[in-house]
Amino acid sequence: MIYYLVIFAAGFAGSFHCIGMCGGFACALGRDQRGGGATILRHLLYNTGRLTTYCFLGGLAGAIGQVICTTQGLTAPLLNGSLDIAQRILATVAGLLMIAMALQFFGLLQVFHRLAIGFGGSTFALSLRGLLAARSSAAPLAFGVFNGFLPCPLVYAFAAQAASTAGALPGFLVMAWFGLGTFPAMLMMGGVGRILGPAWRRRGVRLAGGFILLLGLITLGRGLLPSDAHIGLAWLGGHPA
Amino acid sequence: MTAHGDFLCSHCSLPVGLRPMERRLNGEACAFCCYGCCIAFQVKSGRHEEWEAAWLLIQLGVGGFLSMNIMMFSLLLYSDAFTGVDAGVLPWIHLLLWIFATPAVVILGGPYLREMWLNGIQGRVTSSALIVLGVAAAYLYSAFAVFEGSTHVYFDTAVMVLMLFTAGRYLEAVGRARAARDLEPLLAAESESATVVDGAAEIRRPVREVSAGMLVRVRPGERIPVDGVVVEGESNTDEAVITGESRQVTKGAGSKVIAGSINIDGPLLIQSSGDGTATRWAGICRSVREALGRRSPTQRLADRIVGVSVPLVLALGGLTIVYWAQSLPFDGALLIGLSVLVVACPCAVGLAAPMATSLGIGRLARHGCLVRDPGVLETLARVRLLAFDKTGTLTAGKARLVGVDCEEVGIDEVLARAAGLERLSEHGLARAIAAAAAQRGITPLVTRDVRTVPGRGVRGSAEGRPVGAGNGRLMNDLGWPLPPSLAERARSLEASGYSVVYLGWGEQVHAVLSLDDSPLPEAQAAIAALRERGLDATLLTGDLAQAAERIAALVGIKDIQAGLSPEAKRLALDRIRHDHGSVAMVGDGLNDGPVLAAADVGIAVGSATDLARETAALVLPADGLWMLPWIVDVARAARRTILTNLMWAFGYNLVALTFAAFGLLQPILAAAVMAGSSILVVVNSLRLERLPDPVPALIPEQRSGAKAERTQHDAGISAMAGPAVERS
Numbered sequence: 001m002i003y004y005l006v007i008f009a010a011g012f013a014g015s016f017h018c019i020g021m022c023g024g025f026a027c028a029l030g031r032d033q034r035g036g037g038a039t040i041l042r043h044l045l046y047n048t049g050r051l052t053t054y055c056f057l058g059g060l061a062g063a064i065g066q067v068i069c070t071t072q073g074l075t076a077p078l079l080n081g082s083l084d085i086a087q088r089i090l091a092t093v094a095g096l097l098m099i100a101m102a103l104q105f106f107g108l109l110q111v112f113h114r115l116a117i118g119f120g121g122s123t124f125a126l127s128l129r130g131l132l133a134a135r136s137s138a139a140p141l142a143f144g145v146f147n148g149f150l151p152c153p154l155v156y157a158f159a160a161q162a163a164s165t166a167g168a169l170p171g172f173l174v175m176a177w178f179g180l181g182t183f184p185a186m187l188m189m190g191g192v193g194r195i196l197g198p199a200w201r202r203r204g205v206r207l208a209g210g211f212i213l214l215l216g217l218i219t220l221g222r223g224l225l226p227s228d229a230h231i232g233l234a235w236l237g238g239h240p241a
Numbered sequence: 242m243t244a245h246g247d248f249l250c251s252h253c254s255l256p257v258g259l260r261p262m263e264r265r266l267n268g269e270a271c272a273f274c275c276y277g278c279c280i281a282f283q284v285k286s287g288r289h290e291e292w293e294a295a296w297l298l299i300q301l302g303v304g305g306f307l308s309m310n311i312m313m314f315s316l317l318l319y320s321d322a323f324t325g326v327d328a329g330v331l332p333w334i335h336l337l338l339w340i341f342a343t344p345a346v347v348i349l350g351g352p353y354l355r356e357m358w359l360n361g362i363q364g365r366v367t368s369s370a371l372i373v374l375g376v377a378a379a380y381l382y383s384a385f386a387v388f389e390g391s392t393h394v395y396f397d398t399a400v401m402v403l404m405l406f407t408a409g410r411y412l413e414a415v416g417r418a419r420a421a422r423d424l425e426p427l428l429a430a431e432s433e434s435a436t437v438v439d440g441a442a443e444i445r446r447p448v449r450e451v452s453a454g455m456l457v458r459v460r461p462g463e464r465i466p467v468d469g470v471v472v473e474g475e476s477n478t479d480e481a482v483i484t485g486e487s488r489q490v491t492k493g494a495g496s497k498v499i500a501g502s503i504n505i506d507g508p509l510l511i512q513s514s515g516d517g518t519a520t521r522w523a524g525i526c527r528s529v530r531e532a533l534g535r536r537s538p539t540q541r542l543a544d545r546i547v548g549v550s551v552p553l554v555l556a557l558g559g560l561t562i563v564y565w566a567q568s569l570p571f572d573g574a575l576l577i578g579l580s581v582l583v584v585a586c587p588c589a590v591g592l593a594a595p596m597a598t599s600l601g602i603g604r605l606a607r608h609g610c611l612v613r614d615p616g617v618l619e620t621l622a623r624v625r626l627l628a629f630d631k632t633g634t635l636t637a638g639k640a641r642l643v644g645v646d647c648e649e650v651g652i653d654e655v656l657a658r659a660a661g662l663e664r665l666s667e668h669g670l671a672r673a674i675a676a677a678a679a680q681r682g683i684t685p686l687v688t689r690d691v692r693t694v695p696g697r698g699v700r701g702s703a704e705g706r707p708v709g710a711g712n713g714r715l716m717n718d719l720g721w722p723l724p725p726s727l728a729e730r731a732r733s734l735e736a737s738g739y740s741v742v743y744l745g746w747g748e749q750v751h752a753v754l755s756l757d758d759s760p761l762p763e764a765q766a767a768i769a770a771l772r773e774r775g776l777d778a779t780l781l782t783g784d785l786a787q788a789a790e791r792i793a794a795l796v797g798i799k800d801i802q803a804g805l806s807p808e809a810k811r812l813a814l815d816r817i818r819h820d821h822g823s824v825a826m827v828g829d830g831l832n833d834g835p836v837l838a839a840a841d842v843g844i845a846v847g848s849a850t851d852l853a854r855e856t857a858a859l860v861l862p863a864d865g866l867w868m869l870p871w872i873v874d875v876a877r878a879a880r881r882t883i884l885t886n887l888m889w890a891f892g893y894n895l896v897a898l899t900f901a902a903f904g905l906l907q908p909i910l911a912a913a914v915m916a917g918s919s920i921l922v923v924v925n926s927l928r929l930e931r932l933p934d935p936v937p938a939l940i941p942e943q944r945s946g947a948k949a950e951r952t953q954h955d956a957g958i959s960a961m962a963g964p965a966v967e968r969s
Contacts, residue, residue: 049306056309059316142302145309168316 004177007158010211011181042140047186049144054155054179055172057148061163062171065090069166087166088223094164095220101157102213157212164219297411300348304407307345308400311338315397332387335394339387342396346380349403366551368586374555375582376402379908382575393572398908402583405912409919413592416923417599419930435459435466435517438510448500448517455513459504468500468520469511476507483521484609484862501525525606528613532602537616539883540594546891547587554585554898561902576908580901584911585894589922593886596926601879608935609862610872617858621842621873622880626821627771628814630836631782631789633829634846634866635764635796640669640740640756642677646730647752653683655752659744661686662699662710670742671699673756674710694718698742708746721745727753738788757788763867764796770870772797779817781810781826781836810836827869828857844869871935878932886922893918 069087148155158178162171314334353376356369379399386394433448438456448466451457456472459465465478477489480502489505492498498511501522517523562578569577598615605612612618629635647655660678663671664685678685688708691701697718698711709719713731716723723731723743731741731753739755768778779800782789789803802813814836818824826833826840837843838856845857846865861868897914900906906914 049302052306052309056313059313063316063319138303139299141306142299145302145305146298168319172313172317 004173006211006215007161007174007177008181010215011158011178012184042137043186045138046140046144046147047183049141049146050148050186051144051176051179051183053145053148054158054175057155057159058162058175058178059168059172061159062165062174063168065163065166065171066168087164090166090223091164091219092223094160095216095218095223097160098157098212098216098219101154101160102209102216154212157216161215161219164222297407297414300352301404301407301411304345304349304400304404307341307348308397308404310341311345311397311400314338314341332390335387338394338396339384342380342383342400345400346376346403349400349407350376353403353406365548366555368547368551368588368591370551371554371558371582371586372402372406375558375579375908378575379579382572386572395572395576395908398576398579401909402579402912405909405916406586406588409588409916412920412923413596416596416927419927433464433466448523451513451517453513453515457511457513459509459511461504461506461508463504465498465500465502465504465509465511467511467513467517468515469498469513471496471498471509472512473510474508476509477505479503479505482607482609483525484864525611528611529602529606532613532615537594537598537619537883539616539619539887540598543590543593543887547590550585550587554582557585557898557902558582565904577901577904579908580904580906580911581898583908584897584901584906584915586915587890587894588915589890589893589918590887592919592922592926593890594883596923597879597882597886597929600926600929601875604875604929604932605872608868610865610868611860612858613860614858617842618876618879619883620823621825621859621876624823624825624842625775626777626779626817626824627869628779628781628817628824628826628840629798630826630828630833631780631784631792632758634827634833635780635798636758636760636792639758640673641759642673642754643739643757643759644734644755645752646727646755648724648727648750650751653681655744655754656681656683657686658688658703658708658746659710659742659752659754661688661703662691662701662708662744664688665691666693666699670740670756671710674742674754703746706747708744710742710744712741713743716743716745716750719745721748721750723750736787738785738791758792760792760795761864761866763864767866767869768797771873774870774873776873777821781805781813783807783810807833807835811839814839827866868935875929875932878929882926882929886925889925890918890922 065087068090158175162174165171165174314337318331318334350373353369353372356367357373360367360369376399379395379402383394383396383399434445435448435451436458437444437446437451438458443458451467455467457467457469461476471492471494473494475491475493477491478498479489480499483499483501490502492509497514498509499522500517500520558578558581561581562574565574565577595615598618601618602612602615645652645655656674656678660675660683663674666672666675675685686703688701688703691699693699694711694715697715698709700707700709700711700715700719702708707719709715709721713723727750731743734753734755735741739757742754742756743750744752744754771778777800778798779802780789780793780798781802783805784803786801786803789801793799793801805813810833814824814826818841823841825842825844826836827844827846828837829846833845834856837845842859843857844859844861846861846863859872861872893914897906897911901911
């Protein structure tokens, strides 16, 4: 349970980064003329869409992790803590990826910018703009769904974490907790606008980087350290199950 | 904080870091801390609204929400997350899937159902029927399974198929919106409004309500809505859409402006010179709209094939199910049948030609070239021979002084007298003479009592003696004798197609001035460029053979048929067509109307102002001859794109269909394959956007220079001082 709480906290801290990026969207969605209730509904829909995408990505990543592990011909026994080779490799890769993301949050590693450029999303962006202006009440939901797919180091980091769990359900739960962690700040953004100055947001980003770094190190440890020395498992009250 | 610490991300105001992502968006330099911010910024600050694409995106988003939930639970089911103790929740999970799937099928499948219905009541079966039947079968089967407590549900398949097809449609809409962006300035003419200044008030009015004499204010960045004259203000304008001129043109009080051009940097007050609907821009708008509404022959053929194939595919799908049902459980057979229906859906075929054509049309339109029939591009791409008219097409259609023969007097004196006499005349030959004198820096001799003798020429008096310039009859009337050598010279010049002006003073004819039409400076380069592209050129003209030969030699055409009446031109064209297949005719639109209409592709160069009476299928702006090779390139690229699109769409369908019928293709995979083929067709068509802009051998800026250079090696004005011209 503590494991998921750490993820929730990371999501919460990370949402200060979201305020920079997605918060702009939340602000752009703005208020509904039909009153406060409609505005809240709008932002709930938007965030639900976002959460669904995260959960889907988490489940998918977890399932992929599971497929990788089982096709190795080895079982993936999550419960007894004896990790097989494939899962170790997965954990190592995911851990490294998360550490790289964390370093990026500290402004140290910028490779992923270059990687993301190939995404070719400018036509997509053009159409998302149409969504923001659309009158339909389903538009915020659609917008949230696509927003979830926008390339974001935070999401990548947790998708990597989800993959390392090597199970659809735990993967889904990782992303769900992360998504829920981003809820408060994002909902607040929709209501009150940009109240936080850049300095505060920068602090939030650093904090998120710290959490991701911690999670990355634990994941990496799961991959590299011998089974009986798993501080992660002991400290976090057992790996998700 | 780094050295870049001062730079904040344009979107989230965080420091951009050591290596920011820099982009130019809407002409502003922006730096972003990450790609996400870059996209977010574009989304928020862009100007274009593409409604159809946006609407599809909403559908896709809501569908995505539902289908991702379905996929998530299906994924959990497949990964056996609910086995063992949790097995009791399975029916509830299935019910949940049904609850998610039903709205998804309704939302995403609705448009297809409507399309099938609308076509169905007209007695047509289209590709949407394939999707509707396939998805409905999967959905209904699964819904029954849920209520019977069976474990085989295929909601994920049904919904994902719809999602993928909708994604394909969305991309198609985006592609179309992009294609429309090129055409937007042309199609805007009818919906544009103008700011009419009435006393102190300024009212926005639709362009069609603007009439002659009204004052219209145009702010910088706006499109000039009416033809007119600038009353106040100074600005640069971009007239590319109408004239094809890519340079900015400076306008000040008194200059004429053309509707459809963009006012770039200063406010202008314009007095309209005609009705808002009478502009060339409005005409272009109407004819582009008509062209886009028509379907090209290739597309008609493709549509017919699709019409035939849909019932065949339905039958094939049915047979597949029957065949596999013998060896597999029914749901397995049903899935294979669904794959067949999905993969055979010829959606990409319907897309193949129209997108490429409208992109091509838009591409040409941006440079002032107007396509009036979508089939033209394909025909032009096939053409191997271009027939040219001479006057006004390959030549300027304006006389130019090419030689002076004089007796006992100097050439400068001849020109001074001629120019003095002709200075004020509006006659084409007179203007050519005055221009030639001005070019040589000769001051016209002051001439009084100038008066025009209709059909003969002009006469007046200078230095107390009568002067006259005109044809032989004027000299006869005046009774001035013509020296035999000059008479001989004039006869031979007239016989070879020159226009001849006699100049006399002091009771005698002293000089014979010969004038000729000159080839356009860009003609030679254009014809050479066409020849490089494997196109032959021939000259069909009503003019005398000698004149035609002279021009043909200058521009590099070997094949000439001269002295043709309009009717004979048409017959000549038919003969050529018999030998060469399709033929394009390039003419000046007004005089060559019938021939242009008779050619496979009629290409009119400029001049024609009344588009409604235009018979050519392709209308180039005035001075647009240099663009001809580029137009051929665009046409060929468009045709190539259409053919590869069709080949891809059909070929792909056939191969995938075989796989599906043998049960080797999952329905979701089949849908992905089909969506992929739509994407490929769209992307392949959008490559047309990247065609280079016309880079002519002679762009307008170089024209004046080229003229000077050219005059040195033919009988130009600057060579007149030479012995070959000064035949005294």
